[in-house]
Structures are given as C-alpha cells and as structure tokens.
Amino acid sequence: MKTLIAVFLCLAALLLFTDPGQATGRAASCCLKTTRTRVNVTQLSRYYRQKSGMCPVEAVVFTTMKGLTICSSPTNLWAKKGMAHLDAKGRTNTATATTTPGPTTEELPLTQNSTDKAV
Template identity: 40%
Template structure:
C-alpha cells in the first residue's frame, strides 16, 4: 500500500491559495466600488451643475425698485430696458457717465425723455461714424 504524499501536500497548501485568491478578489471588488463611487459622484455633480445653470442661468442685474432720482439728462450715456419675466419689475436702467445705474419707471415722463435723448445721441454718433468712414474711402 502506498500513501500518496502529494495529496497531503496539496491539501495543506490549498487553504492559503484560497485565502490569497479571496484577498485578491476582495481588493478588486473594493477598487471597483471606489471607482464606481467616484464616477457616480462626478455624474451627480455634473447633472446638478447643468440643472442649476439651465434653470437659473447667470444672475441678471435687476432693478428691484424704481428710484425717484432725476439727474440731468446730459449725464446719461446709456440705458437697458428690463422686462418683468426675468426680473421682479419692469424698469429702465440708466447708466451715467460716472458708471452709476439708476432704475426708473419706464412709463414716467422723465424716463421717456431720457430714452429719447440717449437714442438721439447714439444716432448722431452713428451718422458721424458713417461720414468718417465714407471720407476715408
């Protein structure tokens, strides 16, 4: 009768090999889980940023109320008409030579005069620019 020694030898090594294989599988599983977690976090962040930007967009510069300040029309260099859709009130935002902004009721007489004055000056500037371009040619 022969007792097979290799069988005894293999059986004593097998538990360690199995432990090593299980350890390697666990490491692989943990790495996959970490990668999945990072990808999920990036996906959530990207989705959140796109939703926030799409819904709110850049914050507009809005007039929250009208000012009763009436400055000389010669100090006004530009204006922006503000609608109620994006901002809380309809208004005209006037820009002064010093860079200040004044919000006014678009239906007020003063605001209408200021708008006309700015439009007339812009038109004069455009005509002068066109004349200069014609003279250069």
C-alpha cells in the same frame, strides 16, 4: 451590513463632491424696484429696457457717465426725456439685464423727490 456601509459611503461621496450652489447658466441681474432719482440727462451715457419676466419689475435702466445705475419706471416723465435724449444721440443699448450693474444711485446725493429740479 457591508451593503449598508457601501451605500452610506456612496451617498456621502455624492454629497461631498457635488456643488448645489453652482448655476448652469448666467445669472441675470435685475432692478428689483424703481426709483424717482433724476439727474441731468446730459450725465447719462446709455440705457436699456428691462422687461418683467425673469426680473420682478419693468424698468428703464440708465447708466450715468460715472458708471452709476438708475432704475426708473418706463412711465416716468424724466425717464421718457432721458430715453429721448439718448435715442437722439444714438446711445441706446439693446442688451438685456444679464450684466452686473454698477454702483447704485444710493451712493450719490441725487434728488429723490419728483418736484425737485434735476441735478
């Protein structure tokens, strides 16, 4: 009986003093989906390409001058123009998706339809 109580106390202590929710490495923040949101390319400050693998989609992640994040498809014509504009200015960020993105584009009244003019 003493052995059973000792085993129970050991298991209880093990469960109480371990934190199963704590990760051992940095968590990657990813774009979960892409959007057709467009802004004037002069409002973009930098971008990086998110590769699929740890993240569910392949995307181009733009950051605006105001710190907002836009997740765009790499095949999107606007995204290609934005990347070319930033490449010409030397504002390409080669980092991967390991930092927390800023506010999302849902917080801005940006165009959502690909036939609209860029804001």
